[in-house]
Amino acid sequence: MSHLRVDLRQRAEELVALYPRPRSAMLPLLHLAQEQDGYVSPEGIAEVAELTGTTTADVRGTAAFYDMFHLEPVGTYVVGVCTNIACLLSGGLELLEHASSTLGCAVGSTSDDGLFTLEETECLADCNFAPCVQVNHRFVRTRSAETFDTLVAELRDGRRQHDIPTHGTLLRVRRAGGLHAPKREVTAQREEAKAAREKRAEETT
């Protein structure tokens, strides 16, 4: 019995098939599992281990390395406020403090209603809109305390679901197409091209 939903399980198997070795699908699969459960759950870890041919210790150890994977439940909206150098110079620390009081939770924790988790992030590469804020990894570009509060109100009312999906980095991205040529056809192409290239090289010298 698969822990992943039927559609996600199918996508997971597609992802594994993209790589020469199944373990390479580790990060995309962890994203999928996290998007279904809201965090990387023990069941999700077990399923990723099965899909990648690794152990749960391997999966957990890998997931723990990466900032985007949450090994315990987080809020519906993960709010990241950057305080790195460009944002620091534009009031990032002050905005983070403000966010903490608006959301009613300390940095690194989740609000009582389970709606928000607040994180202090490293540079999010959107420095012309510093200080930079992301919600579920969508750039929201609320640079002042006032616009931040407006955003939070909209999120509470569920008015931003169109552009800020809950837990979604990959869910809205689906691969279509692929290299359907049989492997030996591609190999033959390569051999032929290589022979032709060598012949050309010989002719020029």
Add this chain to the structure above:
Amino acid sequence: MATLVAPRIVTARTGYDDSYTLARFLATGGYEGLRKALTMFPEDVALEVDEASLLGRGGAGFPAGRKWSMLRKSPVSYLVVNGDESEPATFKDHLLLERDPNGIVEGIIISAYALQVNQVFFFVRGEFALGLERVQHAVNDAYEHGALGSKIFGSDFSLDIVVHPGAGAYICGDETALLEALEGKRGFPRIKPPFFPAVSGLYGEPTVVNNVETMANIPWIVLNGGEAFAALGAGRSKGTRLFALAGRVKNPGVYEVEMVKNTFRDLIYDPALGGGLLDGHTIKAFIPGGVSAPWFGPDLLDTPLGQDEVGEKGSMLGSGSVVVFDDTTCVVRAAWRITKFFARESCGQCTPCREGSGWIERVLYRMEHGGGRVEDLALMLDLCDNIAPGGGWPPQQTTICPLGPSIPSSVTGAISMFRSEFIRHVEGGGCPFD
């Protein structure tokens, strides 16, 4: 005044609202470079790039043509594209990924053809949710359009691009750490030698790793010739380059300017570019190439924007990110935040980096908050010397990857340029800017 006569090579279409769509891409010369490349022999395409003298745009500035030519004798297995932009205050690749994903994809296909690679992995930073969506759409559209898959545009060349999401780790910008992440492991940089993925890359096979902006230059080079590209810029720095300007300026943003022909002063003050500092403020210092680079004072504003030109002055152009400090900027706080970043992002494999970054960060934090001692300055310099002995530039390496030796850049820079400000923190029992 800035010299702004060069053509826009990688940002030609980013100004359109729908710049990321296939329709706009095709209406603005999309896939013309690829169509031309497919009529050429692969090695001739590589030759054009070699003639262009295109330096890699990721940060290390290694000539892209030379990277490719290392593999000319043996076949390459994989091309990996590095879109894991995370150097603080660098946001140029972010712009390209969201605003011109098709252009990057075209550059990738041409490069794969030149290298005769049939499999590309395109690593995109996980935090760029929208960028990931747009890149995957561009790849999907390319399949639909016949620019990817079997027999591209009727030629004998086939290619697949897999878009691979990262998951939040600065260290994965290091190419060997990126390959580890692609293999589904923790992003630990690999022990050198071998120095180049060309020798042993993904799954131990010969691999080329190129940056997103490098790829975005390729279609133009093929269409206009390597010579036309090399005619722009000067010295070893050819063509145009994206500069991400951030900090205390009027118009922070990403600007494509011709290399060497312009200076930091042009970039920061020209009305068409940075527009100068925020009203009523004066420049105190600036970072010329990402937080891994040593700081420059205002006396070096007239340094040209070129790789060797900046290198000669003891810093680097790095990732093309310029951060401006003004008279309201506390350098202790700035150095503390940068060091905190390194402490957080250190992968933890090597002791000097893992321990040194956290130690210096704690000392700087203490100083900023009133607990500083005069001897802390010597302590921090000694710690820096243990991470990168000698303190020269480029730094001596005591660690597997360059993250460790990047830590001292801002610390030693801040202390040597603004010693008195540190002393004021100690004597005043806290930050004078508070």
